[in-house]
Amino acid sequence: MSLIEVRNLSRLYPMGEEIVYALRDISLVIEKGEYVAIMGPSGSGKSTLMNLIGCLDSPSSGEFILNGIEVSEMDDDELADIRNRQIGFVFQTFNLLARSTALHNVELPLVYAEVDSETRRERALEALGQVGLADRVTHRPNELSGGQRQRVAIARALVNRPAIILADEPTGNLDSRTGVEIMALFEELSDRGNTIIVVTHEEEVARHARRILRIRDGLIAADERPPADERIDARLSSCPEG
Amino acid sequence: MRLGYELTEAVRISGEAILSNKLRAALTTLGIVIGVATVSLMGSVIAGLSQTFEDSLSVLGSDVLFVQKYDWTSKGNWREMRNRRDITLRHATRLEKELSLAQAVSVEAQSVGPVSHEERSAESATIVGANEQTAMVRGYLMEAGRSFSEAEVDGSRPVCILGSTLAENLFPRSSPLRNRIKIRGKKYEVVGVLEKMGGSLFFGGADDQVMVPITRFVSDFAYNPDVNINVKAIDAEAIDETRIEVRGIMRKIRRLAPGEPDDFAINQQGMVMDAVIQTGGTIAAGGLLITGLSLLVGGIGIMNIMFVSVLERTKEIGLRKALGAKQRTILIQFLLEASFICLFGGILGLLIAFPVTLLLQTVFPAKMAWPVVLAALTVSILTGLISGYLPAFRAARLNPVDALRQE
Ligand SMILES: Nc1ncnc2c1ncn2[C@@H]1O[C@H](COP(=O)(O)OP(=O)(O)O)[C@@H](O)[C@H]1O
Numbered sequence: 302m303s304l305i306e307v308r309n310l311s312r313l314y315p316m317g318e319e320i321v322y323a324l325r326d327i328s329l330v331i332e333k334g335e336y337v338a339i340m341g342p343s344g345s346g347k348s349t350l351m352n353l354i355g356c357l358d359s360p361s362s363g364e365f366i367l368n369g370i371e372v373s374e375m376d377d378d379e380l381a382d383i384r385n386r387q388i389g390f391v392f393q394t395f396n397l398l399a400r401s402t403a404l405h406n407v408e409l410p411l412v413y414a415e416v417d418s419e420t421r422r423e424r425a426l427e428a429l430g431q432v433g434l435a436d437r438v439t440h441r442p443n444e445l446s447g448g449q450r451q452r453v454a455i456a457r458a459l460v461n462r463p464a465i466i467l468a469d470e471p472t473g474n475l476d477s478r479t480g481v482e483i484m485a486l487f488e489e490l491s492d493r494g495n496t497i498i499v500v501t502h503e504e505e506v507a508r509h510a511r512r513i514l515r516i517r518d519g520l521i522a523a524d525e526r527p528p529a530d531e532r533i534d535a536r537l538s539s540c541p542e543g
Numbered sequence: 544m545r546l547g548y549e550l551t552e553a554v555r556i557s558g559e560a561i562l563s564n565k566l567r568a569a570l571t572t573l574g575i576v577i578g579v580a581t582v583s584l585m586g587s588v589i590a591g592l593s594q595t596f597e598d599s600l601s602v603l604g605s606d607v608l609f610v611q612k613y614d615w616t617s618k619g620n621w622r623e624m625r626n627r628r629d630i631t632l633r634h635a636t637r638l639e640k641e642l643s644l645a646q647a648v649s650v651e652a653q654s655v656g657p658v659s660h661e662e663r664s665a666e667s668a669t670i671v672g673a674n675e676q677t678a679m680v681r682g683y684l685m686e687a688g689r690s691f692s693e694a695e696v697d698g699s700r701p702v703c704i705l706g707s708t709l710a711e712n713l714f715p716r717s718s719p720l721r722n723r724i725k726i727r728g729k730k731y732e733v734v735g736v737l738e739k740m741g742g743s744l745f746f747g748g749a750d751d752q753v754m755v756p757i758t759r760f761v762s763d764f765a766y767n768p769d770v771n772i773n774v775k776a777i778d779a780e781a782i783d784e785t786r787i788e789v790r791g792i793m794r795k796i797r798r799l800a801p802g803e804p805d806d807f808a809i810n811q812q813g814m815v816m817d818a819v820i821q822t823g824g825t826i827a828a829g830g831l832l833i834t835g836l837s838l839l840v841g842g843i844g845i846m847n848i849m850f851v852s853v854l855e856r857t858k859e860i861g862l863r864k865a866l867g868a869k870q871r872t873i874l875i876q877f878l879l880e881a882s883f884i885c886l887f888g889g890i891l892g893l894l895i896a897f898p899v900t901l902l903l904q905t906v907f908p909a910k911m912a913w914p915v916v917l918a919a920l921t922v923s924i925l926t927g928l929i930s931g932y933l934p935a936f937r938a939a940r941l942n943p944v945d946a947l948r949q950e
């Protein structure tokens with residue numbers, strides 16, 4: 302059983318008289334443990350696909366089977382539950398709660414998973430440790446750098462041990478050097494067995510992944526698996542210069 | 544399904560939301576503040592008043608009928624009542640003789656004049672003509688001496704009973720008993736002193752009065768006075784029957800033709816109480832109207848501010864939904880926020896009403912009405928829940944993708 306099975310998936314938006322096809326009849330399989338980059342020009346449908354895989358949105362037609370469960374017909378609250386347990390989101394704009402500490406931000410998915418506060422704290426601290434922020438747990442977002450904020454967001458994505466981590470342009474708001482650091486972190490997570498899907502329009506970023514899906518006009522234009530020697534290992538390039 | 548953690552989170556979020564916008568919350572809540580303050584104060588005033596009325600009225604006795612020209616309730620036409628024939632001593636004597644259901648009948652008339660003993664005097668004491676049953680009907684207790692005897696009343700003897708204040712004024716050191724005093728220049732012997740009674744809201748107590756036999760009263764002070772006849776029924780249950788008998792006899796005595804309206808009134812304590820309750824009810828209805836309006840205005844304000852709050856936090860709602868918050872979680876979060884604001888307003892209203900009530904108490908018998916307060920707080924929370932529902936519902940139904948895209 303594959304982790305993600307997408308069959309003839311379409312998502313369209315009626316815009317007055319016209320209909321915008323954000324995704325047309327896409328079929329796709331992603332296995333557990335894969336590290337996939339989704340690439341394509343702006344407006345090609347990358348975010349739409351991510352939202353569908355992340356159960357934030359429902360397709361106009363087609364099937365989407367996540368971990369063996371058909372989710373395309375689920376209602377709002379059922380989808381919320383799936384998102385809570387199976388998906389970890391990383392957003393371009395971090396989307397942290399401004400008034401809450403890093404710790405509370407990371408605990409949030411566990412609150413909705415009805416985990417008791419002690420376990421919540423334990424697991425949130427563990428996740429913050431994994432992203433290298435063990436010493437920043439009581440900081441609020443405005444006391445953290447962009448890269449640190451994105452790390453908090455990644456810890457939040459990890460904390461409920463989801464089946465997939467979805468990152469939509471996670472380096473889009475970061476300078477290139479910090480971006481590389483974040484990509485190194487994803488690589489590490491991938492090595493530890495997490496399934497990761499990253500949306501990007503930067504070739505540099507995509508080359509960290511083991512598989513690249515190219516999307517154009519709502520269609521999959523290419524599905525590449527570059528040989529290992531062509532991949533960039535961010536952990537090497539992010540080493541201190543000299 | 545366990546709600547505990549979500550609920551704690553909801554409490555935390557709504558608390559944060561309010562605290563980060565204290566001024567806005569305070570302004571929004573003004574309607575609620577006014578509403579709760581109004582209704583609480585109204586409650587205090589009504590509770591205080593009815594307590595005082597009850598206390599004052601209990602002086603009257605619930606088993607006594609007061610036959611006089613004037614109706615205590617505002618039913619009658621004032622001018623018509625003033626033009627009624629006086630109730631004379633002759634009427635009173637006949638009524639007393641013909642009544643079968645009465646336990647006692649007090650016949651009274653009033654005048655004002657100077658009372659003196661040697662150098663000490665009271666310029667305008669209340670002079671009351673009374674009979675041997677007055678003390679019993681009125682529930683007067685003797686501090687010293689005795690009440691009038693039947694012989695003294697029949698023989699129109701120059702004897703008198705002093706109210707306690709008057710007695711203290713005229714006889715600061717010695718006992719007044721068996722002393723002679725002058726009432727409007729006429730000599731009277733003191734045979735009794737009343738116990739101190741204290742004042743009543745509408746009836747000057749008996750402390751400042753001097754009582755003389757009604758028969759003497761008519762010869763010394765007023766030739767043909769308008770008298771009051773106070774009939775004490777056998778017990779409180781018999782009062783309605785007694786009333787019917789009194790009315791029949793009075794109509795006969797005053798020669799009223801069938802169909803002609805009564806030209807006298809039969810008053811009783813309960814009537815006044817009813818009137819008071821009615822007045823209280825009218826005040827309360829007014830208060831309720833003001834409160835209702837304030838709460839309505841407050842509710843609209845809260846709804847408005849909650850829509851703003853939802854709009855401001857759309858992205859946050861989207862994020863929470865993305866992380867697994869269900870519709871009911873978001874709903875509860877915003878409902879809590881709205882009811883916290885309202886509860887806060889309610890408490891603020893109370894914080895205004897409470898000291899004002901204390902202040903009122905210095906000049907007026909006000910009394911904090913806690914059931915009213917409790918009801919007011921409940922209603923303000925309900926206002927929050929009702930006016931917060933629509934914004935909260937809208938927030939709960941937000942599509943996470945759209946919500947997250949919002950800046
Ligand atoms: N809510 C929406 N309403 C209408 N059109 C939309 C909506 N969301 C996305 N689209 C359209 O769908 C297409 C794909 O958008 P998107 O998936 O966001 O692109 P990408 O993330 O690749 O830049 C675009 O043409 C966009 O205009």
Ligand SMILES: [Mg+2]
Nearest residue numbers: 347348349469
């Ligand atoms: Mg996009």
